[in-house]
Amino acid sequence: MLQLPLQRFLACLRRESLGLLEIGLPSVCLLCRQSLTRPGTFCSTCLHEMRPVTSPRCPRCDLPFAALDGSDHLCQPCTLLPPPFLWARSAGLYQDSLRRAVQRLKFQGDFNLDRPLAGLMRSVLQQSLEAYEADLLVPVPLFRRRLRRRGFNQALLLARALRLEGLPVAARLLRRVRDTAPQSGLKAIQRRQNLRGAFEMERSLRGERVLLLDDVMTTGATARECSRVLLAGGAGAVAVAVLARASLHG
Ligand SMILES: [Zn+2]
Numbered sequence: 001m002l003q004l005p006l007q008r009f010l011a012c013l014r015r016e017s018l019g020l021l022e023i024g025l026p027s028v029c030l031l032c033r034q035s036l037t038r039p040g041t042f043c044s045t046c047l048h049e050m051r052p053v054t055s056p057r058c059p060r061c062d063l064p065f066a067a068l069d070g071s072d073h074l075c076q077p078c079t080l081l082p083p084p085f086l087w088a089r090s091a092g093l094y095q096d097s098l099r100r101a102v103q104r105l106k107f108q109g110d111f112n113l114d115r116p117l118a119g120l121m122r123s124v125l126q127q128s129l130e131a132y133e134a135d136l137l138v139p140v141p142l143f144r145r146r147l148r149r150r151g152f153n154q155a156l157l158l159a160r161a162l163r164l165e166g167l168p169v170a171a172r173l174l175r176r177v178r179d180t181a182p183q184s185g186l187k188a189i190q191r192r193q194n195l196r197g198a199f200e201m202e203r204s205l206r207g208e209r210v211l212l213l214d215d216v217m218t219t220g221a222t223a224r225e226c227s228r229v230l231l232a233g234g235a236g237a238v239a240v241a242v243l244a245r246a247s248l249h250g
């Protein structure tokens, strides 16, 4: 059961790697710098460490369950308090080489990674994206002080690199108007309270279907709050695409 999605996932990665041949990528792995047998993006060790979220998972927030078999079902947080977004889907699990890739992009500004990682998202999420028919792609914003310090917003980099046909990236639609205490170490309910009033919209929408994009989802508190604000501001629907899904059970 685990075999098929994993094979498809690896095939997607290889295809994305090959697509980059034409722009003259060096023949070393973008993550571990090991030489590659043929030019591409990641070596086979790093590729095999990138794992998709497989069933059983929560169909609403993509949370993977610890059990190895069983069917998809709603997780407890989605049962107790359904999220405002329709669904969230991620390209892979936030662990091993995908985690290192996210951290390299985010904290070291390794801009070689945005296109391969966006390519991975596009390939894995293709069916969900096609079925959803979004009107706007909205990256989760950073607070301006953090943006100044980092120099870029990784969610915006990914959104631009996604190159979804005809889908405009609304980079400034959502604004982070309040800095928030670091979310790590907080429980889900505290994370939600921590984010209240943190986002505002630059203008209202008129029923557009929004695809919200972020790099990592942990409890989903940020995606919930952004979605709530977007829907209150006139979005017709919100779905969430993330690069990596942190599993709450490690
Ligand atoms: Zn590698």
Ligand SMILES: [Zn+2]
Pocket: 058, 059, 060, 061, 062, 063, 074, 075, 076, 077, 078
């Ligand atoms: Zn859930």
